[in-house]
Amino acid sequence: MALALLAAPGPVLGHAALIDVMETRAVTIHARYDTGQPLAEAQVAVFAPDDPRTPWLTGRTDADGRFSFVPDGREGRWAIQARQAGHGAMGYITWGAAEPGEATMLALASPAATDGLQRLVLAACVVWACISTALYFRRRPAGHKGAR
Amino acid sequence: MTQRHVVSTVIAAATMLALSGGAVAAADGKLVLFANGEDLATDGFVGRKLTKDGWELHFDHVFATVDDLVAHQTEPPYDAEAGGEPAATVSVAFETGGPVTLDLAAAGDDGRVRVADAAAPEGHYNALTWSAVPAPGGDWAGQSMVFIGTATKDGRSVPFTLTSADTHEYTCGEYVGDERKGFVTAGDEADLEITFHLDHIFGRADKPADDPMNQEATGFDAFSDGGTQAISLAGLHIGHVGEGHCAVSYR
Numbered sequence: 001m002a003l004a005l006l007a008a009p010g011p012v013l014g015h016a017a018l019i020d021v022m023e024t025r026a027v028t029i030h031a032r033y034d035t036g037q038p039l040a041e042a043q044v045a046v047f048a049p050d051d052p053r054t055p056w057l058t059g060r061t062d063a064d065g066r067f068s069f070v071p072d073g074r075e076g077r078w079a080i081q082a083r084q085a086g087h088g089a090m091g092y093i094t095w096g097a098a099e100p101g102e103a104t105m106l107a108l109a110s111p112a113a114t115d116g117l118q119r120l121v122l123a124a125c126v127v128w129a130c131i132s133t134a135l136y137f138r139r140r141p142a143g144h145k146g147a148r
Numbered sequence: 149m150t151q152r153h154v155v156s157t158v159i160a161a162a163t164m165l166a167l168s169g170g171a172v173a174a175a176d177g178k179l180v181l182f183a184n185g186e187d188l189a190t191d192g193f194v195g196r197k198l199t200k201d202g203w204e205l206h207f208d209h210v211f212a213t214v215d216d217l218v219a220h221q222t223e224p225p226y227d228a229e230a231g232g233e234p235a236a237t238v239s240v241a242f243e244t245g246g247p248v249t250l251d252l253a254a255a256g257d258d259g260r261v262r263v264a265d266a267a268a269p270e271g272h273y274n275a276l277t278w279s280a281v282p283a284p285g286g287d288w289a290g291q292s293m294v295f296i297g298t299a300t301k302d303g304r305s306v307p308f309t310l311t312s313a314d315t316h317e318y319t320c321g322e323y324v325g326d327e328r329k330g331f332v333t334a335g336d337e338a339d340l341e342i343t344f345h346l347d348h349i350f351g352r353a354d355k356p357a358d359d360p361m362n363q364e365a366t367g368f369d370a371f372s373d374g375g376t377q378a379i380s381l382a383g384l385h386i387g388h389v390g391e392g393h394c395a396v397s398y399r
Contacts, residue, residue: 052272088390089392090225092224
C-alpha cells in the first residue's frame with residue numbers, strides 16, 4: 001500500500017522552468033567603417049540616460065557589425081559606443097517615443113576623406129539608421145542585464 | 149581665434165545669457181585639456197608597429213602647435229562625418245594666450261601632455277574644436293608640426309627632421325575611449341583629450357596594405373634620405389578625440 005502511494009502520479013512543484021515569449025521593441029546598431037566593412041566582434045558599451053558614465057550593458061557586435069539590446073524602460077537619450085582596433089564611434093538614440101526612434105552612428109575614423117567633395121560622399125555612405133524593431137526574444141530573469 | 153570659432157562662441161554666450169535671464173551662468177567646475185600622440189609618439193614605431201613601408205621610427209620630439217581650443221556642450225551631439233558647425237549650447241574657451249607648442253614625445257607617465265584648463269559650467273562637453281597652426285616663434289617658427297628622430301631599416305639608420313607648415317582646423321564630437329569624458333559637475337574637474345594618430349601619417353606594417361589608412365598614409369620611404377625635409381599633412385586625419393573622429397579642414 002505504501003509503495004502504491006509513493007508511485008502514484010501527482011503535481012510537481014517548486015523547480016519548473018518556464019519561458020514567457022513576447023514581442024517587444026529593441027534597438028539594433030550596425031557598426032561599420034566608411035568603406036562598408038563591418039566592425040565585426042567590436043566592443044560595445046551601452047549607456048543609460050540617467051547614468052551616462054557607467055556602461056549599463058556591454059557586449060560585442062556580430063560578424064556583420066550588428067548588436068541589439070532592449071532598453072529597460074528609462075526614457076531619454078541612450079548612448080552606444082562601438083570600438084575596434086583603435087577605431088571608435090558613438091551613437092545616440094532617444095528612447096520612449098511612441099514611434100520607433102532613429103539614431104545615427106557617428107564618427108568612424110576616415111583617413112580616406114581627403115577633400116570636400118569626397119568627404120560629402122563618404123559622409124552619406126557612413127550615416128546609417130538605427131531602427132527600433134520588433135523581435136521575438138526570451139524574457140530573462142531580473143539581474144541578467146549584462147548579457148546580450 | 150578663427151572667425152568660425154568667434155561666431156560659435158558668441159552664439160553660445162548669447163544662448164547662455166538668454167537662458168539665464170540676463171545673468172551669466174556661474175562656473176561650477178573645471179575642464180582640463182590634455183593631448184597625446186599615443187604610444188607611437190613616445191615609444192615610436194617599433195615591434196609589429198613599424199611604418200607601412202617597414203621603417204622603425206624613434207622620435208626625440210613630436211612638436212605640435214595648437215590654438216583656438218574650445219570645448220562645447222552640443223545638442224544634438226556633433227556628427228563629425230556630416231561636418232559643419234557644432235550646435236553648441238555652452239562653449240568654454242581654453243585661454244592659452246595664443247598658440248601653444250606641445251612635445252607629444254615628452255608625455256608624462258600617463259602618456260599625456262597637459263595643455264590648458266578652464267573654469268566650466270556643469271554639463272557634458274561632448275564636442276571640441278581646435279586648430280593646429282604654425283608656431284609664431286621659437287626654433288620651429290612657421291611650422292605646425294615637427295617630427296625629429298631616427299629611422300632604421302635593414303641596418304641603416306637615418307636621422308630625420310620632418311616639418312609641416314599646414315594649418316588644420318578640427319571639429320570633433322564626443323571623446324571615444326575606455327571611459328566617456330567631459331562630464332563637469334559642481335566643484336569637480338573633468339578632462340578632455342586631443343589625440344594625434346601618427347599612424348595616419350606613416351602607416352602601419354601590422355595592417356594590410358589595402359587598409360584605407362595605409363593607402364592614404366605617406367609612409368617613410370619618401371624621407372629615407374634623412375636630414376630636414378618638408379612633409380605635407382593635408383588630407384590626413386591626424387587629429388582625433390581618443391578614437392573618436394573629427395571633421396578637418398586644411399589651409
